[in-house]
Amino acid sequence: MFVINCPYCGEREQSEFKAGGEAHIVRPKQPTELSDDQWAEYLFMRKNIKGIQFERWVHTHGCRKWFNVVRDTSNDMIKAVYKMGEKPPTK
Amino acid sequence: MKNKYSFFSLVKNAFSYHENWEKAWKDPEPKKEYDAIIIGGGGHGLATAYYLAKKHDMKNIAVVEKGWIGGGNTGRNTTIIRSNYLWDASAGLYDHALKIWEGLSQELNYNVMFSQRGVMNLAHNLQDVRDLKRRTHANRLNGIDAVYLNTEQVKKFCPIINTSPDIRYPVLGGTLQRRAGTARHDAVAWGYARGADEMGVDIIQNCEVKGIKRNGDRVEGIETTKGFIKTKKLGVVAAGHSSVIANMAGLKLPLESKPLQALVSEPVKPIIDTVVMSNAVHAYVSQSDKGELVIGAGTDDYVSYSQKGSHDIVEGTLNAILELYPIFSRMRMLRQWGGIVDICPDASPIISKTSVKGIYFNCGWGTGGFKATPGSGDLFAHTIANDEPHKLNAAFNINRFVSGDLVDEHGAAAVAH
Numbered sequence: 001m002f003v004i005n006c007p008y009c010g011e012r013e014q015s016e017f018k019a020g021g022e023a024h025i026v027r028p029k030q031p032t033e034l035s036d037d038q039w040a041e042y043l044f045m046r047k048n049i050k051g052i053q054f055e056r057w058v059h060t061h062g063c064r065k066w067f068n069v070v071r072d073t074s075n076d077m078i079k080a081v082y083k084m085g086e087k088p089p090t091k
Numbered sequence: 092m093k094n095k096y097s098f099f100s101l102v103k104n105a106f107s108y109h110e111n112w113e114k115a116w117k118d119p120e121p122k123k124e125y126d127a128i129i130i131g132g133g134g135h136g137l138a139t140a141y142y143l144a145k146k147h148d149m150k151n152i153a154v155v156e157k158g159w160i161g162g163g164n165t166g167r168n169t170t171i172i173r174s175n176y177l178w179d180a181s182a183g184l185y186d187h188a189l190k191i192w193e194g195l196s197q198e199l200n201y202n203v204m205f206s207q208r209g210v211m212n213l214a215h216n217l218q219d220v221r222d223l224k225r226r227t228h229a230n231r232l233n234g235i236d237a238v239y240l241n242t243e244q245v246k247k248f249c250p251i252i253n254t255s256p257d258i259r260y261p262v263l264g265g266t267l268q269r270r271a272g273t274a275r276h277d278a279v280a281w282g283y284a285r286g287a288d289e290m291g292v293d294i295i296q297n298c299e300v301k302g303i304k305r306n307g308d309r310v311e312g313i314e315t316t317k318g319f320i321k322t323k324k325l326g327v328v329a330a331g332h333s334s335v336i337a338n339m340a341g342l343k344l345p346l347e348s349k350p351l352q353a354l355v356s357e358p359v360k361p362i363i364d365t366v367v368m369s370n371a372v373h374a375y376v377s378q379s380d381k382g383e384l385v386i387g388a389g390t391d392d393y394v395s396y397s398q399k400g401s402h403d404i405v406e407g408t409l410n411a412i413l414e415l416y417p418i419f420s421r422m423r424m425l426r427q428w429g430g431i432v433d434i435c436p437d438a439s440p441i442i443s444k445t446s447v448k449g450i451y452f453n454c455g456w457g458t459g460g461f462k463a464t465p466g467s468g469d470l471f472a473h474t475i476a477n478d479e480p481h482k483l484n485a486a487f488n489i490n491r492f493v494s495g496d497l498v499d500e501h502g503a504a505a506v507a508h
Binding site: 001014015018019021022036037039040041043044045046047048049050053055073074075076 | 332334335338343344345346347348391392393394395396397399400401402403433436492493494495
């Protein structure tokens with residue numbers, strides 16, 4: 001249980017949000033040309049990192065907007081929050 | 092050869108105030124090389140080592156465990172055992188385990204307190220009723236005992252359930268698997284550890300794996316906090332930390348690790364003599380032999396290795412418990428905990444070879460791995476020893492995520508994952 005700083009609404013309880021999984025998985029540009037292995041990679045394979053993870057969240061019970069979060073999955077500490085389309089922080 | 096546990100050994104040891112019991116397993120330092128190494132000393136890992144030694148005549152085996160054996164999810168679950176899964180592949184897998192459970196205490200000479208008290212799954216809406224009836228038929232076609240109960244029969248089987256039509260999610264019926272039940276989770280780990288140790292397996296505790304050494308597409312050994320250990324066959328049974336180990340070997344898995352919570356109440360006199368699970372409202376409850384209510388909650392929806400879940404998940408589960416069992420309204424909860432479970436996209440496990448020769452993974456059991464412990468160990472041992480899956484775990488290979496031949500037990504498996 002933790003607090004997430006929504007870039008649109010400010011700090012709210014995590015239970016107001018829904019997790020959207022790993023961020024920056026790019027949708028294939030030419031889906032018809034993908035091999036089965038590439039589809040599996042895109043659809044199912046996940047880094048599932050223990051440590052700093054880039055992920056997507058949506059403020060379901062608030063503004064209903066999607067955004068990105070950088071979180072340490074070993075202790076749930078949030079390092080950064082940034083909007084969709086923005087470059088992920090490097091530090 | 093270990094002394095057999097029996098009534099006589101109990102009496103004999105009583106004379107020395109139970110202070111001279113032989114150690115159930117040794118605490119060895121790792122050798123330089125093993126024929127097979129199992130990463131993870133939980134129930135599944137220890138069972139794998141046990142069956143490798145027993146059925147496949149491999150003697151030079153080690154189990155390496157980061158903490159102490161049975162200290163992870165094996166000691167943190169709600170101990171429910173059942174095999175009433177929808178799909179043929181799952182039914183075969185879980186019923187294989189259930190059949191081993193039925194003779195496990197005798198086989199291990201260790202009382203795992205397997206109790207076939209039945210597991211009842213409730214239906215709360217019309218779709219639940221249809222799904223549960225369909226699953227009952229599917230189970231019976233696969234030779235798995237299952238009956239469908241109407242509301243009155245549910246009430247008769249478990250009288251403390253509130254079957255009033257006025258509650259938010261009324262009980263419209265349920266299924267019952269009488270061969271299902273519970274077992275003592277710690278005893279399962281200890282029994283397999285003792286059995287494996289007796290056959291010469293080295294159980295190495297407090298030994299964390301730090302890296303995996305590969306030579307091209309072949310495994311060479313593991314780097315641990317107790318030094319480098321060489322091996323040709325490496326079985327990984329690391330539950331929530333499977334992806335962490337996979338990353339060390341340069342592999343990627345289709346898993347997400349999430350906290351799953353459970354809680355127990357203060358001990359009370361016998362009140363519920365079965366296991367009742369409810370998918371739609373996500374609450375399941377049974378009573379331990381000590382008298383505590385054992386209550387299972389759901390997973391959080393975000394990846395976390397923190398071993399603590401959110402409060403609102405527990406709150407949601409207790410809301411459902413109280414509506415179904417008003418008699419528990421003044422019970423006090425004793426403790427609550429979270430374990431990290433590795434969830435596959437199709438909520439079915441992976442028991443499989445990988446693209447690296449000699450590395451095998453047994454993971455993705457998600458929220459329901461305990462029930463499969465003996466079967467999982469048996470089939471994984473077969474897969475490691477023969478470098479080929481057994482026909483019962485052939486469907487649970489990692490390539491199903493490429494071929495699309497998934498075993499989709501999400502929702503179908505009688506409980507939400």
